[in-house]
Amino acid sequence: MSTNASRPLKLGTRGSTLAMAQSGQVAERVRRLTGRPVELVGITTYGDVSREHLSRIGGTGVFVSALRDALLAGEVDFAVHSLKDLPTAQPPQLALAAVPVREDPRDALIARDGLTFEQLPDGARVGTGSPRRMAQLNAWARALGRRIETVPIRGNIERRLGFVRSGELDAVVLATAGLRRADMADAITELIDPSAVLPAPGQGALAIECVASNEDLTTQLAELDDPRTRAAVTAERSLLSALEAGCSAPVGALADVRDEGQDVTELHLRGVVGTTDGTTLVQLSTTGSVPASAAESLARAQALGRELADEMLAKGAAGLMGERAH
Structure with missing residues (x-):
């Protein structure tokens, strides 16, 4: 075995409990796949150290840039992100x-x-x-004939759960995926149906990124790719990109991929944009057939996202995105 083949692969990750947990799960799969040891390298991002609300610090890329810098500098071999944190434009x-x-x-x-x-x-x-979440939770409460007060919070999972335990808040809303990966799903009192609150584009999915010139590693890591998940999140992120919105904008999206036959699947995409007080929502959906071919599938998923975004913009979505929480 060559020296390079036996050298541990370095996996760049944020240092939070959740990030380390989900990166550890990926590391184990990469160990089995490549036969090489994998070493986690914790990296502090701007989003981790800033206590400002995400809408104030820009949101887009604040949890990602430091990891990408480490990749480009050769300090790590690959990185694991929560996909919803990734900017929609992929660096070449x-x-x-x-x-x-x-x-x-x-x-x-x-x-x-x-x-x-x-x-x-x-x-x-x-x-x-x-x-x-503020936009959709307030709209849901209004539909029930009630009022809630949405309170901006930051911090890791433990800190957010602590607000409820201490009685400071009546409830918090978090991503189910994060709670499960951090082995804290027993705290959940309700799984929220997407018909009430659509998740963030890409929520629940992970992104494994490496330097494009490392073709051998790129090919190996591609074995972990799930085509159905890739098609779904491609449609969701295409919608977000076409709306020209960042990951801190009040945009929700969810794509469901369903088998129609041997060579074709059906993709159902829902999107929502709203004012944070919940008084106005633009919520639309579309359905289209997606070919089984990987390249054609992603192109069609992107097109569906753009088409739905165009419909939402025609209904006034752009004006709603400017009204964010500060």
Whole structure:
């Protein structure tokens, strides 16, 4: 075995409990795939150290740039991101080598006393750092004839759950995938149906990135790619890109891929944009056939995302994205 083949692969990851947990799971799969040891390298990003609301610091790329810098500098061989944190434009020097099978994309409610959203009292304080969630949670409460107070929060999973345990908040809303990967899913009091709250584009999926010029590693990591997940998140991110919105914008999207036959699958894409107070939402969906061929599948998924974005913009979506939480 050559020296290079026996050298541990360095996996760049954010240092949070969740990031280390999900990167550790990927590392184990890469060990089995390549036969090489994998070493986790914790990297602090600007989004980790800033306490500003994401909409104030720009949102897009704040959890990603430092990892990408480490890749380009040769400090790590590949990196694992939460896909929803990735900017929609892919740098040519880096390859999105794999998008593994997606975890549950839904949002989850963690409420005091085991309450569901519909059981929360009028005026309940619900914590979330996401304008997207604020918009849809407020709209949901309005539809129930009630009012909630959405409270901007930041911090890791433990800190956010602590707001409920301490009684400071009645509930918080987090990604189901993160709670499951961090082995904290027992805190969930309700899995929120996407018909009430659409998740962030790419939520629940991971992105495995490496330097594009490292063709051998790119090819090996591609074995972890799940074509159905890749097609779904491609449609969602195409919608986000066509809306010219960043990952901190109040945009929700979810694509479902369903088999229609041996050579064709059906992709159903839903999107939403809203004001953070929930008074106005633009929510539309579209369905299209996606060929089995990988290249054609991604091209069609991208087209569906752009088409739905055009429809949403025609309904006034651009004006709603400017009204964010500050």
